[in-house]
Amino acid sequence: MKVKEVIFAGRSNVGKSTLFSALFKFEVRKGKKPGTTIRPNSFQVGSVIFTDLPGFGYVSGYSRNFSERVKDFVVEYIETNARRIVASVEVIDASSFLEIAERWEKRGYIPVEIEMFEFLNDVTPRVFLAANKMDKVDDITNLNKIAEMLGMQPPWEKWRHVIYPVCAKKGEVSALKRDLKQYLLSLNLRDAAKAFR
Numbered sequence: 063m064k065v066k067e068v069i070f071a072g073r074s075n076v077g078k079s080t081l082f083s084a085l086f087k088f089e090v091r092k093g094k095k096p097g098t099t100i101r102p103n104s105f106q107v108g109s110v111i112f113t114d115l116p117g118f119g120y121v122s123g124y125s126r127n128f129s130e131r132v133k134d135f136v137v138e139y140i141e142t143n144a145r146r147i148v149a150s151v152e153v154i155d156a157s158s159f160l161e162i163a164e165r166w167e168k169r170g171y172i173p174v175e176i177e178m179f180e181f182l183n184d185v186t187p188r189v190f191l192a193a194n195k196m197d198k199v200d201d202i203t204n205l206n207k208i209a210e211m212l213g214m215q216p217p218w219e220k221w222r223h224v225i226y227p228v229c230a231k232k233g234e235v236s237a238l239k240r241d242l243k244q245y246l247l248s249l250n251l252r253d254a255a256k257a258f259r
């Protein structure tokens with residue numbers, strides 16, 4: 063059977079590795095220090111590889127050159143493996159997304175997570191957006207603004223098959239887990255369901 067892959071991508075420190083551990087029985091490195099994941103962390107169950115990719119975007123303490131290289135690496139990794147990637151999970155920090163994105167837009171740049179979301183939609187068949195750190199979001203309607211910035215007309219609830227509010231730290235990931243599992247089953251990747259907690 064041909065190998066398939068599910069990837070997790072997102073800016074550094076948004077909680078990709080924490081989310082990965084909340085969903086799967088397999089431990090990956092995670093830490094307080096941004097930039098903990100410097101190379102892809104993968105495990106395979108049945109015919110599916112699950113990959114936690116390094117975090118892109120500027121991280122204080124590291125040079126811009128370094129963060130650019132990580133982003134290039136992530137993009138290249140996804141392009142190289144595009145044919146076997148069946149799903150991608152973009153993780154954002156819902157508590158800081160708007161502030162960071164608006165700051166970049168004011169300077170005339172496309173925020174890296176918006177760019178990544180478009181890229182993932184172009185090259186992977188299904189994109190799940192994990193809006194993490196919901197414990198730090200006071201106003202749930204922020205999700206409407208986030209949806210809009212990513213090209214999805216509010217209300218965000220219309221996009222429940224795309225946007226998944228989660229709190230990885232507390233293990234509150236049930237809708238994302240259910241739909242990701244369901245999606246893999248719909249592709250007949252039954253073994254992969256065993257990877258989930």
Ligand SMILES: Nc1nc2c(ncn2[C@@H]2O[C@H](COP(=O)(O)OP(=O)(O)OP(=O)(O)O)[C@@H](O)[C@H]2O)c(=O)[nH]1
Binds near residue numbers: 117118
């Ligand atoms: N408040 C809150 N903090 C979280 C949550 N999920 C993760 N964190 C914290 O965010 C920090 C970064 O988590 P990681 O999982 O290492 O983030 P990452 O995206 O894998 O980071 P890189 O590997 O550097 O790209 C850690 O201090 C986590 O404890 C969450 O749901 N809520």
Ligand SMILES: [Mg+2]
Binds near residue numbers: 078079080091092117
């Ligand atoms: Mg990580």
